[in-house]
Amino acid sequence: MSTAKKQYKRVTVKSLVDMKQRKEKISMLTAYDYTMAKIVDGAGIDVILVGDSASNVMAGHETTLPITLDQMIYHASSVIRGIDRSLVVVDLPFGSYQSDPKEALRSAIRIMKESGGHAVKLEGGKEVKDSIKRILNAGIPVMGHLGLTPQSIYKFGTYTVRAKEEAEAEKLKSDAKMLEKLGCFAVVLEKVPAHLAKEVAESISIPVIGIGAGAGVDGQVLVVHDMIGMTHEFNPRFLRRYLDLHSEMTQAFKQYNDDVKSGDFPNADEQY
Numbered sequence: 001m002s003t004a005k006k007q008y009k010r011v012t013v014k015s016l017v018d019m020k021q022r023k024e025k026i027s028m029l030t031a032y033d034y035t036m037a038k039i040v041d042g043a044g045i046d047v048i049l050v051g052d053s054a055s056n057v058m059a060g061h062e063t064t065l066p067i068t069l070d071q072m073i074y075h076a077s078s079v080i081r082g083i084d085r086s087l088v089v090v091d092l093p094f095g096s097y098q099s100d101p102k103e104a105l106r107s108a109i110r111i112m113k114e115s116g117g118h119a120v121k122l123e124g125g126k127e128v129k130d131s132i133k134r135i136l137n138a139g140i141p142v143m144g145h146l147g148l149t150p151q152s153i154y155k156f157g158t159y160t161v162r163a164k165e166e167a168e169a170e171k172l173k174s175d176a177k178m179l180e181k182l183g184c185f186a187v188v189l190e191k192v193p194a195h196l197a198k199e200v201a202e203s204i205s206i207p208v209i210g211i212g213a214g215a216g217v218d219g220q221v222l223v224v225h226d227m228i229g230m231t232h233e234f235n236p237r238f239l240r241r242y243l244d245l246h247s248e249m250t251q252a253f254k255q256y257n258d259d260v261k262s263g264d265f266p267n268a269d270e271q272y
């Protein structure tokens with residue numbers, strides 16, 4: 001093995017907390033495969049989330065509920081092979097941690113051992129406190145996820161903004177404090193009012209990463225297929241599209257189709 005010094009400094013859970021202290025914003029994007037992870041990592045994104053949104057964007061399911069632990073491990077191990085620098089956080093899928101803390105720990109251990117991921121993320125507050133404790137006690141870093149938690153979509157009934165009412169906002173604030181106290185290294189806040197997200201970020205020492213949670217938090221996360229415009233039916237207000245790959249790819253595929261049908265491809269330089 002080469003002993004040459006690497007040119008990059010790996011992002012760790014500790015670096016994220018340091019970044020919050022320095023007021024340096026944290027960038028996070030999803031990735032589910034080797035090729036995408038290599039590009040995202042190479043671009044300098046701090047954290048790659050192997051999200052259970054793979055259930056939607058990779059597998060075409062309507063919700064995140066169907067994806068299995070084995071499938072998450074497959075996606076995460078592909079991502080791990082593509083990265084040099086980013087911290088890789090892997091979602092614990094629905095059903096792998098809610099029933100009892102021992103099962104939660106077994107699921108988290110499988111992710112760490114079989115994929116090589118660096119940390120796990122799970123949804124919920126007080127309801128999953130014992131599971132979080134168990135996982136943390138085993139030395140596995142945990143990222144929380146509050147606000148809109150898509151694994152509970154059938155309880156919520158819609159994907160609209162959460163915690164607009166006082167009672168839910170109070171619960172969210174106390175859950176965030178609990179996650180900090182337990183020892184989670186960060187928390188995702190999804191689709192909550194910007195003023196509430198800012199208040200939470202200012203009240204805890206661990207980084208708050210927002211998606212649809214405004215600018216007052218410590219970092220931002222987007223689903224990569226949405227931000228590069230591969231998906232185009234999904235248009236929430238919080239989404240900024242950096243590319244329109246759906247159009248560009250459609251154009252390229254149409255052109256290829258025409259070129260094959262017309263005999264233009266391959267030409268003399270494109271053969272042996």
Ligand code: KIV
Nearest residue numbers: 030051052053188221
């Ligand atoms: O699964 C996912 O992609 C997520 C992000 C939306 C935060 O949990």
